[in-house]
Amino acid sequence: MYDALRVSMDEQGNVFYSVVIYELGPVGLARRNVHIVFDDGDRLTLPLELHRPIWRPYNPPSLEWIDSVPVVTVMSMGFSHEGGHNNESARAFLSIADELRDEQ
Secondary structure (H helix, E strand, O other), rough: OOOOEEEEEEOOEEEEEEEEEOOOOOOOOOEEEEEOOOOOEEEEEEEEEOOOOOOOOOOOOOOEEOOOOEEEEEEOOOOOOOOOHHHHHHHHHEEEEEEEEOOO
8 A cells, every 4th residue: 555655745734645656658548547445445436647747947945934933945855976956955955954953
C-alpha cells in the first residue's frame, strides 16, 4: 500500500494521501483506474491522471517575516555531486537556518 501512497499537504495545511504510480510509456496510453479496498470492505475506484508539473524558474531559498513568524520558502534542497541549484539551495538554506537558530 505505501509503495503507491504518498503523504501530501495542500496550501491550507490539510494532510492527505495521493496515489502515485510512475510509469514510462508512449504518449496516449489508455486511461487506467486504481481500485481501493478499505479495511471495512468499502471499495472506491479512482481514475489515474497524468501529472505534468508546471515549470517555474529557480528561486533560491528565502526568509520573510509574516506577523513576527519566520517563513522559509524552499524550491529544492540537498547537495548533489554535480553542483548546480541543489548546492546553491542547500547553502542558502543553511545560512537561513543559522539566522533562525535561536528562534522559538
